[in-house]
Amino acid sequence: MTGKYLITTVPAAGRCGRCQSWILIGVSEGLWARVDPFPLERRWEIVALLSGRSCFTLTARTLIERDGYLRPGLVLAEHRCGQRLGYSITKPPAAPTPEYPPF
């Protein structure tokens, strides 16, 4: 908790009211925070910031908006329906077939 009015709560898992995706919802320094529960690598955090999304550090069971200070914890991006970050761009291996066994 920070100050009398700028409260910070432990985020809880919930569903987005529009797309029904699982998200984390909590209050971060007095403002509601709704984030995707997928930790981001640095490159995806940059993509999030360039697209105008806020990023948060999940630390000590609270969401702290990223402000330039390096804090230990997981980096999570603000939720936007249908715009999940952190996709793997590598193609998954094809399922084995009789012509191409997995060995």
Ligand SMILES: [Zn+2]
């Ligand atoms: Zn949504």
